[in-house]
Amino acid sequence: MKFAKIIFIIFALFPFYLSAETAEEQGLRIAKASYENGRGFTDMVSDQLMILIDPKGNEVTREVSGKTLENLDPNDGDKSLTYFKTPKDVEGTVMLSHTHISDDDDQWLYLPALGRVKRISSSNKSGAFMGSEVAFEDFSGTDYRKYEWKFLGEEMENNETFYKLESYPNYENSGYSKRISLIDNLNRTYKVDFYDRKGELLKTLYLEDYVLYKDKIWMANTMKVENIQNKNITIFKWLNRELDVGINKKDFEKSSILRLAD
Amino acid sequence: MLKKYIISFLFVFLQYLVASQNAAAIDYKAYGFIQPEITTFFNGDGRHDQSNSNQSIFVKGTFITYLNNGDQKITINTTGRIDEKDSERSYIDFQKFKYEQYFDDITLKIGNELIFWGVNESFNIVDIINQSNLAEDISGTKKFGQPMISLNYNHSYGNFDLFIMPFFKERVFPGRNGRPRLALEVDKSTVAYESSSKKNKIDAAVRYSTVYDDYDIGIAHFYGNNRSPELNVNPLSQKLDAYYPILSQTSLDIQSTKGAWLYKLETLTAENGEERHFGIAGGTEYTIYGLRETTSDLGIIVEYTFDDRNDFAFNNEGVLALRWTKNDIKSTSLLAGLVADMSGSSNRFFAEFEQRIRDDLKVFIDMSINGEIDADDFTYAFEEDSQLKLKIAKYF
Numbered sequence: 001m002k003f004a005k006i007i008f009i010i011f012a013l014f015p016f017y018l019s020a021e022t023a024e025e026q027g028l029r030i031a032k033a034s035y036e037n038g039r040g041f042t043d044m045v046s047d048q049l050m051i052l053i054d055p056k057g058n059e060v061t062r063e064v065s066g067k068t069l070e071n072l073d074p075n076d077g078d079k080s081l082t083y084f085k086t087p088k089d090v091e092g093t094v095m096l097s098h099t100h101i102s103d104d105d106d107q108w109l110y111l112p113a114l115g116r117v118k119r120i121s122s123s124n125k126s127g128a129f130m131g132s133e134v135a136f137e138d139f140s141g142t143d144y145r146k147y148e149w150k151f152l153g154e155e156m157e158n159n160e161t162f163y164k165l166e167s168y169p170n171y172e173n174s175g176y177s178k179r180i181s182l183i184d185n186l187n188r189t190y191k192v193d194f195y196d197r198k199g200e201l202l203k204t205l206y207l208e209d210y211v212l213y214k215d216k217i218w219m220a221n222t223m224k225v226e227n228i229q230n231k232n233i234t235i236f237k238w239l240n241r242e243l244d245v246g247i248n249k250k251d252f253e254k255s256s257i258l259r260l261a262d
Numbered sequence: 263m264l265k266k267y268i269i270s271f272l273f274v275f276l277q278y279l280v281a282s283q284n285a286a287a288i289d290y291k292a293y294g295f296i297q298p299e300i301t302t303f304f305n306g307d308g309r310h311d312q313s314n315s316n317q318s319i320f321v322k323g324t325f326i327t328y329l330n331n332g333d334q335k336i337t338i339n340t341t342g343r344i345d346e347k348d349s350e351r352s353y354i355d356f357q358k359f360k361y362e363q364y365f366d367d368i369t370l371k372i373g374n375e376l377i378f379w380g381v382n383e384s385f386n387i388v389d390i391i392n393q394s395n396l397a398e399d400i401s402g403t404k405k406f407g408q409p410m411i412s413l414n415y416n417h418s419y420g421n422f423d424l425f426i427m428p429f430f431k432e433r434v435f436p437g438r439n440g441r442p443r444l445a446l447e448v449d450k451s452t453v454a455y456e457s458s459s460k461k462n463k464i465d466a467a468v469r470y471s472t473v474y475d476d477y478d479i480g481i482a483h484f485y486g487n488n489r490s491p492e493l494n495v496n497p498l499s500q501k502l503d504a505y506y507p508i509l510s511q512t513s514l515d516i517q518s519t520k521g522a523w524l525y526k527l528e529t530l531t532a533e534n535g536e537e538r539h540f541g542i543a544g545g546t547e548y549t550i551y552g553l554r555e556t557t558s559d560l561g562i563i564v565e566y567t568f569d570d571r572n573d574f575a576f577n578n579e580g581v582l583a584l585r586w587t588k589n590d591i592k593s594t595s596l597l598a599g600l601v602a603d604m605s606g607s608s609n610r611f612f613a614e615f616e617q618r619i620r621d622d623l624k625v626f627i628d629m630s631i632n633g634e635i636d637a638d639d640f641t642y643a644f645e646e647d648s649q650l651k652l653k654i655a656k657y658f
Contacts, residue, residue: 052591054591060591060621086621087593087618087621087622087657088293088295088621088622088657088658089295089593089618089622089624089655089657090593091291091293091657092291092293092324104521106473106476106519112324114378115376115378116378116380117378119381119478119517119519119524120519121519121521121522121523121524121549122519123521123522123549123551124522124549124551124559125551126551126552127551127552127557127559127589128557128589131589131590131591131592131593173551175552197555250367250416253416254473254478255414255416255421255471256416259335259362259364259369262291262324262326262337262339262358
């Protein structure tokens with residue numbers, strides 16, 4: 001009897017809780033679900049192509065390959081190792097990142113021309129990655145906890161309904177004042193508009209070629225960034241992506257950079 | 263002679279290793295560049311009758327292969343130069359020619375290797391393993407490969423390295439027609455050593471390094487022939503006689519990375535022959551990212567070095583430099599600054615510009631302008647050597 005009473009109370013309160021979810025809570029809930037959509041990969045290897053296109057249509061292609069180690073501690077970030085293949089003058093460059101959620105990332109760089117491993121500053125959030133339209137924070141800032149969220153409503157685009165979320169970075173030195181994201185009903189991010197520090201639209205990111213890995217993880221294998229202000233376009237493609245390959249944790253330590261270095 | 267045998271043996275061994283693999287499965291990387299250079303000197307002919315111009319070609323080639331699922335690695339990294347004027351500057355060096363075997367926590371390495379210790383941008387006082395090639399670059403930052411057997415143990419508390427180094431290599435100085443060069447030639451026939459085994463002395467070093475939060479820390483000890491010889495004027499030959507004492511050096515290097523600020527420190531205490539000396543060098547680097555709402559960065563570097571030997575060339579020097587990186591597709595960057603003896607006896611301005619002009623071509627423009635130098639400063643010999651150098655690298 002007592003048990004039924006409790007059930008009754010819970011049911012009675014349930015609609016109240018639903019309606020009580022604020023736009024901020026709803027935004028956070030969707031952002032968290034979207035983020036968790038891409039989690040559980042354990043580790044990952046891939047080759048990446050970056051195509052830089054200027055307003056005249058001139059194209060250059062950059063190639064890197066990388067490994068990522070998922071941090072099973074939900075309160076700390078992933079580790080990644082990137083090996084640069086082109087342009088040829090940077091061939092052999094290796095970058096190691098230990099990302100953190102609330103703290104600055106740790107980053108080390110091996111440059112063949114110098115022949116030494118350097119710890120570098122990671123406060124360069126808004127800097128361009130290899131002359132592209134992709135900023136460092138676009139890679140390291142994928143964790144939903146790095147932003148404040150707000151649900152703006154639903155929006156139709158290409159005959160599909162998306163959740164529309166607004167987010168504000170809560171870390172220092174961001175190049176953005178806000179981002180507007182469209183997320184589909186499978187919690188996959190479809191599009192993000194980035195606004196610069198002055199509040200003007202800077203660039204739009206499209207995430208395409210979603211592939212379902214391990215029957216539960218959605219990852220976009222193409223990322224296209226159109227800079228609205230300078231009209232440059234960057235296309236990022238992941239090739240040969242493999243998950244859960246069993247990479248040794250020690251590969252992501254500073255001393256292991258030299259195993260990859262020339 | 264022994265060295266030649268060992269190198270031949272290593273070569274055959276590596277060939278055997280490669281040949282023993284399934285030929286189709288061998289995965290290797292090979293790349294490099296060729297870099298013609300032209301130098302022009304602003305003050306006409308040099309103080310030692312050197313020419314007012316020079317041409318040179320520098321090459322570098324790299325070959326890497328991993329065998330047995332990445333448990334073994336072979337690295338060959340060769341540099342060389344053909345110089346129009348200075349025969350000492352024409353050379354070929356296997357900077358890396360090594361075989362590595364990876365065990366769970368241990369790395370075994372045999373062969374020629376370049377080992378860099380330190381954190382500073384300009385005064386790398388603790389960097390001791392490799393011999394400098396002063397003909398290649400008078401600053402001493404360009405090094406020769408050092409033959410070694412090395413073990414690395416990767417423990418959760420940090421990394422422990424052991425280096426055993428046979429085959430000492432004498433320092434290479436610019437030749438008679440080199441510019442810049444020392445006031446007198448270094449006599450290669452009179453080289454002397456404190457150690458009775460001379461250049462056959464087997465040198466050794468240990469290093470512990472670790473990362474703790476924002477700190478990268480290294481502690482090391484080196485025992486062996488000093489890479490830097492004492493140079494004494496021989497009154498008969500009017501050349502410099504080189505003497506290599508035994509060096510026993512303990513060093514510490516720390517970098518602290520605090521946001522856009524990097525703090526760097528290198529310090530050492532060493533017994534060089536009969537005398538003990540102390541050195542410290544360090545500074546800071548601050549970077550302004552997104553300079554004036556553009557994509558470019560500006561780094562400000564300030565470093566200072568002190569050594570308690572009065573007769574040591576760099577006993578009280580400072581550097582102030584700016585590094586501008588445009589972060590564009592062409593990777594345009596400019597490093598410019600001032601190096602000064604703080605007692606006021608010499609100073610030098612330098613600028614280094616680089617830009618990718620095609621996917622496989624990069625242009626470098628280096629400028630160095632000497633201020634007035636006191637006659638008793640050892641860099642007085644370079645006073646007239648202000649120069650502009652154009653280098654174009656073609657990558658393969």
